[in-house]
Amino acid sequence: MNQTIAVIRGDGIGPEIVGEALGVLDAVAAKFGHTFTYKEAPMGGCAIDRFGVPLPEESLAACLAADSVLLGAVGGPKWDGQPPVNRPERGLLRLREAMGLYTNVRPARMFADLAAACPLRADIAARGIDFVVVRELIGGVYFGQHTTTEIDGEQKAVDIMSYTEHEIRRVARVAFQMARKRRRRVTSVDKANVLDTSRLWRKTVTAVAEEYPDVELLHMYVDNAAMQIVRDPGQFDVIVTENLFGDILSDEASQITGSIGMIPSSSMGEGTRGMYEPIHGSAPDIAGQDKANPIGTILAAAMMLRYSFDMETEAGAVEAAVDAVLKEGWRCGDIMQGGGTPVGCREMGRLIRERI
Numbered sequence: 001m002n003q004t005i006a007v008i009r010g011d012g013i014g015p016e017i018v019g020e021a022l023g024v025l026d027a028v029a030a031k032f033g034h035t036f037t038y039k040e041a042p043m044g045g046c047a048i049d050r051f052g053v054p055l056p057e058e059s060l061a062a063c064l065a066a067d068s069v070l071l072g073a074v075g076g077p078k079w080d081g082q083p084p085v086n087r088p089e090r091g092l093l094r095l096r097e098a099m100g101l102y103t104n105v106r107p108a109r110m111f112a113d114l115a116a117a118c119p120l121r122a123d124i125a126a127r128g129i130d131f132v133v134v135r136e137l138i139g140g141v142y143f144g145q146h147t148t149t150e151i152d153g154e155q156k157a158v159d160i161m162s163y164t165e166h167e168i169r170r171v172a173r174v175a176f177q178m179a180r181k182r183r184r185r186v187t188s189v190d191k192a193n194v195l196d197t198s199r200l201w202r203k204t205v206t207a208v209a210e211e212y213p214d215v216e217l218l219h220m221y222v223d224n225a226a227m228q229i230v231r232d233p234g235q236f237d238v239i240v241t242e243n244l245f246g247d248i249l250s251d252e253a254s255q256i257t258g259s260i261g262m263i264p265s266s267s268m269g270e271g272t273r274g275m276y277e278p279i280h281g282s283a284p285d286i287a288g289q290d291k292a293n294p295i296g297t298i299l300a301a302a303m304m305l306r307y308s309f310d311m312e313t314e315a316g317a318v319e320a321a322v323d324a325v326l327k328e329g330w331r332c333g334d335i336m337q338g339g340g341t342p343v344g345c346r347e348m349g350r351l352i353r354e355r356i
C-alpha cells in the first residue's frame with residue numbers, strides 16, 4: 001500500500017519523538033512492503049518563528065491532502081507572549097476544526113510491566129486500569145466566542161460554551177461503537193446540575209443509547225468523575241465527554257497509569273483520515289537532550305496504521321515490539337523504576353525498530 005502522511009514535528013521534544021516514530025514506520029514499510037511518503041507540515045511555535053503564523057496555509061493544505069497526519073507536540077513558554085490569535089495552540093485548534101476531527105480517543109491503560117510506576121495505592125492499581133476517554137474535540141467552549149472588553153475601567157472576559165444536538169450525537173455514537181468492542185459500558189460525563197450544554201448533552205446521549213441496547217449507559221458529574229478516576233478507575237470502560245472536561249480528565253487518566261509518555265491518541269472525523277499524536281506536551285525543559293520517551297508517538301503511529309490504513313497486523317507488530325522492549329527492561333527516564341536499563345530517545349527508537 002501507498003500512503004501519504006503529513007508530518008508535524010512541532011516544538012520542544014516534538015522533532016525527536018517524531019523522528020523515532022518515522023523510523024518505526026520505515027521499518028514497517030520495509031517489512032510489510034508498503035510505501036509511506038512523508039510531507040512536512042510545520043505547525044506551532046516553530047511555524048511562528050519561520051512564517052509568522054502557527055498554521056501556515058501550505059501546512060493546512062498538506063494535512064488536508066494527506067491520508068493521515070502524525071503530530072509530535074506544539075507550544076512552549078517561548079511563545080507565551082504571542083497574542084491569543086497567534087499562539088501555537090491556535091494552530092492545533094484550527095487544524096482540528098479544518099479536518100473535522102470531532103472525536104479524540106485517549107486510552108488510559110496501565111502496562112503490566114510498568115505497574116510499579118502507577119501512583120495509585122497498590123490495591124487500587126492491582127484491579128487494573130484499562131479505559132478510554134472519548135473527548136468531543138471541535139465544539140464547546142474551545143470553539144465558542146472569546147471576548148475581552150473593558151467595562152467601567154475593569155477588564156471583563158467571556159468564553160461561550162455551546163453544543164448542538166448533532167455535535168453530541170456523532171461523538172456519542174463513536175463511544176457506543178467503541179464500547180461494543182470492549183466491555184460494553186459507557187460513562188457519560190457532564191455537569192448537568194449546572195450547565196445547559198450538559199443538560200442537552202445528557203438528554204442527547206440518553207437518546208443515542210437507545211440505538212445500543214446492548215451497551216450500559218451511566219451518567220456522572222464531572223467533579224465526581226475526577227474523583228472516581230483516582231478512587232476506582234477499574235469501574236470505567238468508555239468515558240464520553242465534552243471538549244473541556246475531556247481535556248482535563250484525559251490528563252488525569254493518563255497520569256494514573258504512571259506513564260504519560262507512553263500514551264497515544266487519535267483524532268478522527270468522518271472517513272479514515274485522522275491525526276495521531278502522543279498525549280503529552282512538548283516538554284521544552286528536556287528538548288534536544290535525547291531524554292524524551294518516543295513510545296507515545298510510536299504507539300500513535302501504530303494507531304494510525306490500524307485506524308487510518310486498516311493495517312491491523314502492522315499495528316500489532318509495532319505494539320508487540322514496544323511490549324518486548326519494555327519486558328527486556330529498557331526504560332526512558334519518565335518510566336524508570338527500580339532495576340531497568342536507562343536509554344535515551346534515539347536508543348529507545350532503535351530498539352523498537354529492531355524488533356519489528
Ligand code: IPM
Pocket residue numbers: 075089092093247
Ligand atoms: C490537548 C492539549 C490541547 C487542548 C492544547 C495544546 C490546545 O492540551 O490536546 O489536550 O487543550 O486540546
Ligand code: MG
Pocket residue numbers: 247248251
Ligand atoms: Mg490537554
